[in-house]
Amino acid sequence: xxxxxxxxxxxxxxxxxxxxxxxxxxxxxxxxxxxxxxxxxxxxxxxxxxxxxxxxxxxxxxxxxxxxxxxxxxxxxxxxxxxxxxxxxxxxxxxxxxxxxxx
Ligand SMILES: O=C(O)C(=O)C[C@]1(C(=O)O)C=C[C@@H](O)C=C1
Numbered sequence: 001x002x003x004x005x006x007x008x009x010x011x012x013x014x015x016x017x018x019x020x021x022x023x024x025x026x027x028x029x030x031x032x033x034x035x036x037x038x039x040x041x042x043x044x045x046x047x048x049x050x051x052x053x054x055x056x057x058x059x060x061x062x063x064x065x066x067x068x069x070x071x072x073x074x075x076x077x078x079x080x081x082x083x084x085x086x087x088x089x090x091x092x093x094x095x096x097x098x099x100x101x102x103x
Pocket of ligand 1: 036039040050051052053055056084085088089092
């Protein structure tokens with residue numbers, strides 16, 4: 001069934017907001033990865049381990065609390081964080097490997 005023109009207008013308006021939110025998330029992720037690239041170089045320079053499980057545990061607790069307050073599924077917040085951190089750890093390991101080659 002074709003949507004009514006009211007429904008089409010509402011869908012269009014909601015999609016405009018979704019577009020803005022998706023763009024903001026990409027900008028935020030880009031800034032986060034710039035930051036973690038610097039952390040990766042710092043860790044490599046001082047031969048620190050790529051992963052810090054204790055920091056991850058504390059951050060997961062914190063983010064799950066924030067998610068609950070914001071009515072976001074805490075399990076989803078944790079899954080998102082673990083997904084991003086896994087990528088960060090790959091980056092850290094690559095940076096460490098590159099700096100090993102120059103020592
Ligand atoms: O805080 C650090 O030590 C980082 O390397 C950053 C970060 C993160 O992306 O939040 C990534 C890997 C660590 O296991 C913990 C946290």
